[in-house]
Amino acid sequence: MSIDIPRGTQDILPGTVEKWQYIEQKAREICRAFRYQEIRTPMFEHTELFKRGVGDTTDVVQKEMYTFEDRGGRSITLRPEGTAAVVRSFVENKMFGNPTQPIKLFYTGPMFRYERPQAGRFRQFVQFGVEAIGSNDPSIDAEVLSLVMNFYQSLGLKKLKLVLNSLGDTESRMAHRDALINHFKPRINEFCSDCQNRLETNPLRILDCKKDRNHELMKTAPSILDYLNDYSKEYFEKVQQYLTDLHIPFEVDANLVRGLDYYNHTAFEVMSEAEGFGAITTLCGGGRYNGLSEQIGGPEAPGIGFALSIERLLAALEAESVELPIEQGIDCYVVTLGDKAKDKSVSLVNDLRLSGVAAEKDYQDKKVKAQFKAADRLSAKYVAVLGDDELEQNVINVKNMETGEQEEVSLSSFVSYVKEKLL
Structure with a gap:
């Protein structure tokens, strides 16, 4: 169940x-x-x-x-x-x-x-x-x-x-209260049980009744403005x-x-x-x-x-068809190719996050093409591609997804590079 x-x-x-x-x-x-x-x-x-x-x-x-x-x-x-x-x-x-x-x-x-x-x-x-x-x-x-x-x-x-x-x-409300009682009392039996109970205790509540709001006495009820x-x-x-x-x-x-x-x-x-x-x-x-x-x-x-x-x-x-300016997507998605690159991505993504960059990586052993699709679904501004070969050379390729421009960056300057680009 x-x-x-x-x-x-x-x-x-x-x-x-x-x-x-x-x-x-x-x-x-x-x-x-x-x-x-x-x-x-x-x-x-x-x-x-x-x-x-x-x-x-x-x-x-x-x-x-x-x-x-x-x-x-x-x-x-x-x-x-x-x-x-x-x-x-x-x-x-x-x-x-x-x-x-x-x-x-x-x-x-x-x-x-x-x-x-x-x-x-x-x-x-x-x-x-x-x-x-x-x-x-x-x-x-x-x-x-x-x-x-x-x-x-x-x-x-x-x-x-x-x-x-x-x-x-209080003085104005009491004067209005008495006027409301005198107004509703002769025909209070035409109103719901709640209104009948409130006649003496709090007649102002009658004016707020949802059941009897269309009753003719509602339209002619004494106005509080006349008793201020x-x-x-x-x-x-x-x-x-x-x-x-x-x-x-x-x-x-x-x-x-x-x-x-x-x-x-x-x-x-x-x-x-x-x-x-x-x-x-x-x-x-x-x-x-x-x-x-x-x-x-x-x-x-x-x-x-x-x-x-x-x-x-x-x-x-x-x-009113108002669209709130909600910021969508992430800053950077790290795509990996190879086991060593995958292992390195754990610390890379963590370093990005700790520096204030919204970052993500693959957790399901997806192929490179599927990783790029995931980055696209997340509206990533930048995609960083790291393979085992790049890892040996201590570099990573960073692509601007809006312009298509791509640049090779050293791993040691990768985080500061992405942060600077996001400014």
Whole structure:
């Protein structure tokens, strides 16, 4: 009986993994420019962290988490998202005491959600995310948005749409909450059981319901923008002003909610408008989460961040027919003829590799012609041919595969010769 890969997961094979590496390198480069430092948190945490941080009423906590009991009887959950774990680390490691604030962090790694697998969505997926913790300044919101938009554009994506909303502060949200309850309550029996359960606990979640999104009451639901107090209005206007100053186009959508409970004030999504990308167009989501630090036992530490799926990003690149500039092939392939030459190739290839040259040789006793074919398949820039006769004379023939030019080089200068040619 064969064992297949679990549903909702994937193998990332050579030939494709190079795209992932390129994207991850681009992420690190832009984070360095914006002065965000990498953080790595565990792939599993105490379940209570996500219940408190993400929210008991969210689909993530209620339906999608991989939760199990360890041998000590503790409830453990594979991380479904990155923000709660980063804020937990911020609190636990007392980063709030660092004199340089805000603390600006990024992460990349696997997340786990039990969802129905579909194009670009997996049960194990990889996120790149950014968190800026310790500032209430709306300019940090604009900075985070600039980072993600510039990241996408640096990879060649053009058909992007940034959508914004404000969820307001606690006062604004409570006023909006009461309006939502009054709006939905008379006909709540027409909605799914989840929405009915959330009416009193968290009516904002109703607006994020996938089952009832086409219900007529959704279209006429009270807008949060009508319930923002003066502080929340001014904050949102500042964010928009900064984005305009940065020449970043955006749209305001009062129905944008986001699926996690910790969001307040700025909420946003980046969407792909590429033809054929699919019904679900969201590439990235994020927002401000003032209060999350306090929810998990830390001091007041307002924050903002985003997370994006690498799988969705790759799908968007494909939809826009963007070819990443992945360097293909190797630098040098050593072809041998004769047993002594074959033995010598072991140290020759090793010397090339240790000097930084990507090199390869034959390991299957192939004929010379087959070795040349192997070098061609690997797109070798140079092919070095060593026979027993050349070995006796301490020389090796090096061929430039692009120009066809060939030169005899002494074995003692072979490595430095190849390195110089590659410059």
